[in-house]
Amino acid sequence: MKQSKTLIAGAACLALLAGCTTNPYTGEQEAGKAGVYGGIGAVTGAVIGAATSSKKDRTKGALIGAAVGGAAGGGYGYYVDTQEAKLRQTLVGTGVQVQRNGDNLKLIMPGNITFASNSSDISSGFYQTLNSLVLVFKEFDKNGVAIVGYTDSTGSQQLNQNLSNQRAQSVASYLVANGVPSSRISSYGAGPSNPIASNDTADGRALNRRVEINLTPLPGAQ
Structure with a gap:
């Protein structure tokens, strides 16, 4: 014994x-x-x-x-x-932030690298980053990919809402076109809500103009 x-x-x-x-x-x-x-x-x-x-x-x-x-x-x-x-390894030097909250991951992509001002056309320099994300999303396929567009507070509420919707959809469409299953992806615009910096300064507004990608467990993944 x-x-x-x-x-x-x-x-x-x-x-x-x-x-x-x-x-x-x-x-x-x-x-x-x-x-x-x-x-x-x-x-x-x-x-x-x-x-x-x-x-x-x-x-x-x-x-x-x-x-x-x-x-x-x-x-x-x-x-x-x-x-x-x-x-974190893939996104070094891209300007994209990676945040972790329990089993959820958030990617924060500031406006200066994603879209030109008042445009929903993806900036040419951002394609390489998105291509890297496509590879990671294909390798790790147990996450839902929720894309949220944000704006600063400049302009009307309706203009900002429409622009944020279009930006989120542009990113979603690019991911789908490059092989990430649409069943995993959702997108919506949040306009100027949930600012992460002050809209009273140019630097703050630049931070608020962003796209976030939230990676959460798909049903049955945990």
């Missing part, structure tokens, strides 16, 4: 180490949400694996249980960890 407890404890320690996952894009050890869940799953799997194995195979059973439990426990959290790292 003492030996069995020692074997289970050893496997559990290995399982906890397994919970600190290595991100394949950064090479760094991660002990975030996915790591914690993976560690818990691995410990549980180790205990069950050892308990349900014969005495001779108890160590092997514990290690197998740890591996299986860790992978299952990491789940969607690890998926988002990996996607976030790929996006």
